[in-house]
Amino acid sequence: MKKFDAIVIGSGQGGTPLAKKLAKAGWNTALVEKRFIGGTCVNDGCTPTKSMIACAKTAYTISHSQEWGITVSDYKVNLEKIIERKNEVVNSFRSGAERGLQKTEGLTILYGEAAFTGDKTLSVKLKDGSQEEISADYVLINTGALPKIPDITGIDTIPYLTSTTLLDNKTLPSHLLIIGGSYIALEFGQMFRRFGSQVTIIETSSQLLSREDDDVAAEVKKILEAGGITVHTSANIKKIEQAGNDVIRMELTSGGQSHILTGSHLLVATGRDPQTKALQLDKTGVSTDDNGYIKVNDKLETGVPGIYAFGDVKGGPAFTHIAYNDHLILLKILVDKKEASIKDRPVPYCMFTDPQLGRIGLTEKEARDKGLNIKVACLSMEKVARAIETGHTQGFMKAIVDAGTDKILGAAILCEEGGDVMSVLQMAIMAGFTATQLREMVFAHPLYTESLNNLFATIVD
Ligand SMILES: Cc1cc2nc3c(=O)[nH]c(=O)nc-3n(C[C@H](O)[C@H](O)[C@H](O)COP(=O)(O)OP(=O)(O)OC[C@H]3O[C@@H](n4cnc5c(N)ncnc54)[C@H](O)[C@@H]3O)c2cc1C
Ligand SMILES: NC(=O)c1ccc[n+]([C@@H]2O[C@H](COP(=O)([O-])OP(=O)(O)OC[C@H]3O[C@@H](n4cnc5c(N)ncnc54)[C@H](O)[C@@H]3O)[C@@H](O)[C@H]2O)c1
Numbered sequence: 405m406k407k408f409d410a411i412v413i414g415s416g417q418g419g420t421p422l423a424k425k426l427a428k429a430g431w432n433t434a435l436v437e438k439r440f441i442g443g444t445c446v447n448d449g450c451t452p453t454k455s456m457i458a459c460a461k462t463a464y465t466i467s468h469s470q471e472w473g474i475t476v477s478d479y480k481v482n483l484e485k486i487i488e489r490k491n492e493v494v495n496s497f498r499s500g501a502e503r504g505l506q507k508t509e510g511l512t513i514l515y516g517e518a519a520f521t522g523d524k525t526l527s528v529k530l531k532d533g534s535q536e537e538i539s540a541d542y543v544l545i546n547t548g549a550l551p552k553i554p555d556i557t558g559i560d561t562i563p564y565l566t567s568t569t570l571l572d573n574k575t576l577p578s579h580l581l582i583i584g585g586s587y588i589a590l591e592f593g594q595m596f597r598r599f600g601s602q603v604t605i606i607e608t609s610s611q612l613l614s615r616e617d618d619d620v621a622a623e624v625k626k627i628l629e630a631g632g633i634t635v636h637t638s639a640n641i642k643k644i645e646q647a648g649n650d651v652i653r654m655e656l657t658s659g660g661q662s663h664i665l666t667g668s669h670l671l672v673a674t675g676r677d678p679q680t681k682a683l684q685l686d687k688t689g690v691s692t693d694d695n696g697y698i699k700v701n702d703k704l705e706t707g708v709p710g711i712y713a714f715g716d717v718k719g720g721p722a723f724t725h726i727a728y729n730d731h732l733i734l735l736k737i738l739v740d741k742k743e744a745s746i747k748d749r750p751v752p753y754c755m756f757t758d759p760q761l762g763r764i765g766l767t768e769k770e771a772r773d774k775g776l777n778i779k780v781a782c783l784s785m786e787k788v789a790r791a792i793e794t795g796h797t798q799g800f801m802k803a804i805v806d807a808g809t810d811k812i813l814g815a816a817i818l819c820e821e822g823g824d825v826m827s828v829l830q831m832a833i834m835a836g837f838t839a840t841q842l843r844e845m846v847f848a849h850p851l852y853t854e855s856l857n858n859l860f861a862t863i864v865d
Contacts, residue, residue, distance in 0.1 A: 405539055406537070406539075407538075407540065408538060409431040409432045409433060410423075410431050410434070410541070410544060411518075412426070412544045413544070413546060413683070414547040416443030416546050416716075416727055417724045417728050417731075418728060418731040419437075419731070420441065420501055420504075420505065421731050422544060423435035423511055424511065426739065428508065434511075434513075435512070435514070436514045436517075436528055437515060438682075440498055441498055441501050442501050444548050444549070447498060448568040451493060453571070453592070453595075455494070456490050457595050460598035461758055463599060471795060472795065481600055483575070487571070514538070516529050517682055519684040520683055522687055523711065524710065524711075525538070541710055542711075542738065543712070544712045545690075545711070545712065547679040548678075551672065551676055552675045553566075554583070554674045557644070561645065561646060562645070562646050565670060567673060570669075576600060577667070578668045579604070580596050580669050580670075581667035582606065583606050583672050584606075584675070585608075585609065585612040585637065586673070586675075589673040590624065590755060593605050594758065597631055598631075604634040605633060605636065606656060607635070607637050611637055612637065620761065620816045624757065624761065627799065636656065636658040636663065639656050644670070650668050652666065652670050654666075676722065678692075678716065678717045678719070680692055680698060680717060681696070685698070688708055689706075690708050690711055690713075691707055693719065698717055700714075700718045702747040703737055703746075704730060704734060714727065715727030723753055750764060752826060752830050756823075759796065759820050759822055760823045761816065762822040762823040762827070764815050764826050764830045765804070765815060765833060768804055768814075770814070776813070777808055778804050778806060778807055778813065779805045780804060780863070781801075781802065781803040781839065781862045782800055782802045783800060783858055783859040785797045785799045787855075789850040790855070791820065798818075799818035799820075801822075801859045802818075803815040803829065803860070805863060811836065812842070814833075819852060824852075828853050828856070839860040845857070
C-alpha cells in the first residue's frame, strides 16, 4: 500500500488547484481522476457551453443584422464546425491543466476510479485494469455530480440527451423538447433556438427559475418567448414514448390543460446527482444526506476527522467559483493552519442566456420573507443609454436596499453583460457602500455600470 500525506479524489475546479498547491507546500499528494482532468466545468459544463453560446449569439446577430442597417443575404449554421471549435477550446483548457499537474513535484496522478476500503485507505481501479491500494492522513473528496434523470413513465425507453451528450450531438434537432426550466434548460434552449431548432421548455414549477423573484422569472420567460421558444410551466409529464423514427411523443398537463407534444430530440435538464455511489462511503464513517450529498461542517470536514468534501459533491450552490473557493478555504485550514469557513460567504452567479442574469445576495422575496424593511430599486434597460445605443434593451436591473441603513442586500441584473454589472454590485455590497453612494458615484459614460446612478435614483423619496 502506497502512503501519501493527502489524497484528492476528483480533478474538478477545486481538486486540481488543491492537489497542486498541497504538493507545492511539500505534502506528498495523490490526485485520482477517473475521467478527464478538469472535471465538469472544463469538459462538460461552463467551458463547452459558453463556447457554443458564443456561436449562437453570432448566429442571432447575423440573423438580426437588418436592425443595425447591415444586410446579410444568407448564412448557415454548421453544427459540426461549432462542436469542433468547442472541442478545441475544451482540449486546450484540459491539456493546460493536465500539463500543470504533471510538472508539479510531489504530485502523483492516478487515472482511475477511487473507492474507500476504510476511513483513510482507498483502492483505485486504474484505467489499464490494474488495482492500486493507497492511504493518506487526509482524504479530500471532490467528485462532483452527474445529470439527474427523473422518474417519468417511458423515459428509459427513449434515447434522451443530457447536458453532456447534447454537446457532441452533431445533428441539429428539428424540435428540441427540454424537461426542466433552470440554468441548463434555458442556456441550451436559447442556444439551440438560435442555431435554428424549434424549442419547447417543460418546467414543473409555476415559473421558470423557481429560486428567483417572479418578476425576474417572468421577464426571462417573455424574452425567451419573444425569441420563439415555447414554455410550459406548472407542467406534469404523464408519459414519454418513441412514436416512430426520430419522433418523441410526450403527454403532459400544464396550466390545467392536457397537451401532446412531439419533438425530434429530448434534453433532460432536471438537476444533478452527487457522484458518491462508487466511493463506497459505507466503508467509512462519512455520512450523506437523503440525496447522496456528503455532509460537511462549515470547515468542509465530514464526520470523520481528516476526510473533507468540497465542490458540488457536498451539496449547496453548485458553481465552479464555489468549488474553487472551497479549495482556498481548505488550504487556509490545512496548510496555513488558520481559521476559515464557508459560512456567510457571498454566492454570486450568472446565467449565460442573452441577456445574462447576474445575481448576488437576497432576492426581494427572501428579504420580505425575513420581514426586512426594504426598498426595491428597478430600472428598465429601455432607459439605459448604453443599451439603447447598442440595441440591447431587453431586461431590467433590480436591487434590494435596506430602508433603514441604505445598504444593498441583493441584486438581479438581467441585461447585456449582466454578470459583470452584478460583480460591481457584489464589490459594493462587500465594501458596505450605500445606495446613495452608488447613486452619486462617478462612472464612465456610457457604460452599463453608469446606470447604477439611475437604478438607485428610482428609490429616492
Ligand atoms: C452544462 C453545465 C453548465 C455549467 N455552467 C456553469 C457556469 O457557467 N458557471 C458556473 O459557475 N458553474 C457552471 N456549471 C457548474 C459547474 O460546472 C460545477 O459546479 C463545477 O464543475 C463543480 O466542480 P467540482 O470541483 O465540484 O466537481 P467536478 O468538476 O464535477 O469534478 C469532479 C471530478 O471527479 C471525478 N470523479 C468522480 N468520482 C470519482 C471517483 N470515484 N474516482 C475518481 N474520480 C472521480 C469526475 O470524473 C470529475 O472529473 C455548469 C454545469 C453544467 C453541467
Ligand atoms: N451559468 C451557470 O452558472 C450554470 C449553468 C448551468 C448549470 N449550472 C449548475 O448546474 C446545476 C444543474 O442545473 P439544472 O438547470 O439542471 O438544475 P436545477 O436544479 O437548477 O434545475 C432543475 C429544474 O428542473 C425542474 N424539474 C425537475 N424535475 C422535473 C420534471 N419531472 N419535469 C419538469 N421539470 C422538472 C426543477 O423544477 C428545476 O427548475 C445547477 O445547480 C447550477 O448550479 C450553472
